[in-house]
Amino acid sequence: MSVHHIPESRIRTRHVVVMGVSGCGKSTVAKGVAEAMNLPFAEADRFHPEENVAKMAAGIPLNDDDRYPWLRDLSAWMATQAAQGQSTTMACSALKREYRDILRAGPPELCFIHLNGPMEVIAERMAARTDHFMPVSLLASQFEALQPLEPDEVGVVLDLRKTPEELIDEAATWLRDR
Secondary structure, rough: OOOOOOOOHOOOOOEEEEOOOOOHHHHHHHHHHHHOOOOEEEHHHHHHOOHHHHHHHOOOOOOOHHHHHHHHHHHHHHHHHHHOOOEEHHHHHHOHHHHHHHHHHOOOOOEEEEOOOOHHHHHHHHOOOOOOOOOHHHHHHHHOOOOOOOOOOEEEEEEEEOOOOHHHHHHHHHHHOO
């Protein structure tokens, strides 16, 4: 019996980004999806350089010059994982189409799960959390920057007012059906 190894470039991987404004539940849902789909999880915020974190903690919105290197790093990380035959799940704001285009440039297959809902609901959640650098004061700037998924982007929009368990189930079902 002969064993054939699949070249790394032909290994099929799947990369999922759970996206939305700060406080929408990206990390919780992405971790749950990663567990449900048996995929590793990465928190995009952990890839931010210290300067970006300091700006946000001070209530200063990031500009595109701050974001582009960070997004390229995320894309490169997913591409590296894909080259090793490893799929990924990531929580990342991915607010603008151009940001998602940068992310898509890395891995061979990338889809988005957009957690969307009213700003008031998210502001209440953000005000209640104590373990995050993003202040509620930056939420309006995130909504201003948010560009919904376009028809040619692979993704699904879920209502963040549902429970995390419901969102995880819906996202995992959508991914399995793809």
